[in-house]
Amino acid sequence: MPKLTIPEILMRVATLDSRTYSVDGETVTASLQALCQRHPQLEQHFFYDSGQLKEHFMLVVGGALAAPDTSLSEASELEILLAASGGSGPPELPHLSEHERARYARHIMLPQVGENGQRKLKAAKVLIVGTGGLGSPVSMYLAAAGVGTIGLIDFDVVDQSNLQRQIVHSVTTVGAPKVLSAKQRLQDINDQPHLVTYDAKLNEQNAHDIVPKYDVIVDGCDNYETRYLINRVAQEYGVPYVYGAIFQFDGQVSVFLPGRGPCYQCLHPEEPPPAIAPNANNKGVFGVLPGVVGLLEATEALKLILGIGNLLAGRLLIYDALSMRFRELAFQKRPACRACGTATAELCH
Known part of the structure; x- marks a missing residue:
């Protein structure tokens, strides 16, 4: 099974014992979903409410940057990295209220926009x-x-x-x-x-x-x-x-x-x-x-x-x-x- 390594800060925040796990998953996203099923406290850190993978991570497979849909083999090693800024980092995108989700529903249902895109518009x-x-x-x-x-x-x-x-x-x-x-x-x-x-x-x-x-x-x-x-x-x-x-x-x-x-x-x-x-x-x-x-x-x-x-x-x-x-x-x-x-x-x- 592919090996997945998460940032140390997430290990501490989620109170886990290890940074590296063997997980089933044919793609980067599928592997992270499998890890979140095992440790649900990680889901809020990796995924938006819409199910889309958050974009402030660097996805590395075999020493090269990868995409959420990059395919993984049994021998793949996937590492999740956070950008090192030396500061507090960029602000999170603003959240949408239930009123805003209803108002922008026709935007949010578009795959090219989604909830994350609507949050970008709000920001x-x-x-x-x-x-x-x-x-x-x-x-x-x-x-x-x-x-x-x-x-x-x-x-x-x-x-x-x-x-x-x-x-x-x-x-x-x-x-x-x-x-x-x-x-x-x-x-x-x-x-x-x-x-x-x-x-x-x-x-x-x-x-x-x-x-x-x-x-x-x-x-x-x-x-x-x-x-x-x-x-x-x-x-x-x-x-x-x-x-x-x-x-x-x-x-x-x-x-x-x-x-x-x-x-x-x-x-x-x-x-x-x-x-x-x-x-x-x-x-x-x-x-x-x-x-x-x-x-x-x-x-x-x-x-x-x-x-x-x-x-x-x-x-x-x-x-x-x-x-x-x-x-x-x-x-x-x-x-x-x-x-x-x-x-x-x-x-x-």
């Missing part, structure tokens, strides 16, 4: 820059999905002309700061998330204080200057950046992962001159367009948090509402990129 912190056309669907669906902390930054007030597309606002909040209007609507959707509002424009002074507090930053702005700023600060602090942009009937979406792929400035090295820049002369926009693009951004943000699916990193998704067509362009990291290229890295050192 996540997402910053949305702009609470207009794009920020409206992004914020509403992230709140509905159970993202635990949502930051909203915008310096504008709600105008009558916004209501054709900025669905987080309403006729009752015309004239109010957009962040407060959005907060009121999001609380109506879900009173569980912690909503942090910044009634200000994201700028060089406040970006370095705000952005590092979040796990993901989502683009809901409408100008190049802010996007280049988001990109620079996201690169500096290693915060994934979900990009979205709209113009009349067209939209774009991508994801930029600092240190793991191209950035916004790799895609757009320089902004176009004012005479030909989209939105420079015509700010008209088809009302439903930001809904489509914002939902795509929210989808990528949720996938980032959950660690599932194939992200739009290194891919630009282009949407044409008039022809109802999507197309995709691949792009790569630019060695000479001023934000993330080789020359930039050398200057930093």
